[in-house]
Amino acid sequence: MKVTFWGCRGSLPASYSGSQTKHKVKRVLELAIDHGLQNHTQIDNFIRLLPFDLQSGYGTNTPCVQVDGGEEIVICDAGSGIRDLGQMLVGMGKNIPRKIHILMSHLHWDHIQGFPFFVPAYIQGVHINIYGCHDNVEETFVRQQRTPTFPVALRDMGSHIEFHTLDPSKSYSIGGMEVSIIEQPHPGTSYGFRFVQDNKKTIYSTDAEHSDDAQSPDYPFLKFIEAADLLIFDAQFNLADHLFTKQNWGHSSNLIAVELAVRAGVKKLCLFHSEHSFNDEELHKFELDTKRYLKIYNEHAILDIVLAHDGLSIDI
Numbered sequence: 106m107k108v109t110f111w112g113c114r115g116s117l118p119a120s121y122s123g124s125q126t127k128h129k130v131k132r133v134l135e136l137a138i139d140h141g142l143q144n145h146t147q148i149d150n151f152i153r154l155l156p157f158d159l160q161s162g163y164g165t166n167t168p169c170v171q172v173d174g175g176e177e178i179v180i181c182d183a184g185s186g187i188r189d190l191g192q193m194l195v196g197m198g199k200n201i202p203r204k205i206h207i208l209m210s211h212l213h214w215d216h217i218q219g220f221p222f223f224v225p226a227y228i229q230g231v232h233i234n235i236y237g238c239h240d241n242v243e244e245t246f247v248r249q250q251r252t253p254t255f256p257v258a259l260r261d262m263g264s265h266i267e268f269h270t271l272d273p274s275k276s277y278s279i280g281g282m283e284v285s286i287i288e289q290p291h292p293g294t295s296y297g298f299r300f301v302q303d304n305k306k307t308i309y310s311t312d313a314e315h316s317d318d319a320q321s322p323d324y325p326f327l328k329f330i331e332a333a334d335l336l337i338f339d340a341q342f343n344l345a346d347h348l349f350t351k352q353n354w355g356h357s358s359n360l361i362a363v364e365l366a367v368r369a370g371v372k373k374l375c376l377f378h379s380e381h382s383f384n385d386e387e388l389h390k391f392e393l394d395t396k397r398y399l400k401i402y403n404e405h406a407i408l409d410i411v412l413a414h415d416g417l418s419i420d421i
């Protein structure tokens with residue numbers, strides 16, 4: 106199983122200003138002062154040693170994650186990241202996969218807004234299956250591309266687009282993987298997906314607010330994520346934001362992410378749906394703080410933690 110992240114920001118694509126770039130360049134040059142860089146090899150080595158927020162960045166796209174277990178393309182959510190995924194697929198030329206599956210966690214704007222820019226949807230012979238547990242998935246996709254908000258109607262895109270309503274109490278075989286579902290607390294409800302193949306388990310769980318009932322040992326989400334190889338988890342907020350200003354906004358904190366992952370024996374935790382107003386420096390600090398909290402919560406726990414970024418690829 107291979108997981109590739111094309112969009113990781115929550116609620117809105119993150120902007121990237123000139124002043125942020127200038128700030129980054131200044132910090133890099135300050136760090137370079139004492140290194141006496143003489144040639145390209147030394148520069149490459151220097152870049153490799155920079156903190157992640159300076160040598161790269163966390164990206165700007167809204168949610169889109171590719172979870173492949175075989176030949177067919179399986180995608181979670183159609184945020185703005187699906188545009189870049191589409192460009193990659195189109196770059197395969199005649200070998201572009203003919204069968205694409207898109208699973209929708211829910212229908213908030215940041216999870217559907219990329220679909221009109223998903224170029225494979227304009228190619229005849231491509232078959233796109235769109236799945237969701239809400240009963241208005243098709244209506245929402247059609248409405249998004251209705252005049253006056255977009256010039257091309259969904260049914261005029263060229264590919265064969267088919268909608269499937271899933272029953273969250275059932276399991277399905279999609280793209281060579283077994284997919285099961287959990288209902289999650291979020292305005293309008295969202296659904297998490299568990300992908301299993303060859304005893305490997307990946308969970309895609311975004312837009313979910315875990316509250317006090319998560320402390321119960323019988324909390325159903327614990328069973329759902331038990332012993333997962335990879336847990337992709339909505340950690341848009343830090344604890345202060347979650348407690349004091351953004352309670353009931355439908356998202357969780359990095360701390361509850363760590364606690365649930367440790368309690369369920371998860372191997373790797375990927376913090377996801379990152380706050381769109383955080384710049385790379387703030388997100389890097391958020392990632393380091395989360396790793397520090399793991400040591401406070403349970404110093405013996407073995408849990409790999411990473412903050413998702415556009416372009417991140419994880420082999421399970």
Ligand SMILES: [Zn+2]
Pocket residue numbers: 115116213215216312378
């Ligand atoms: Zn969202």
Ligand SMILES: [Zn+2]
Pocket residue numbers: 211213291312355
């Ligand atoms: Zn949402």
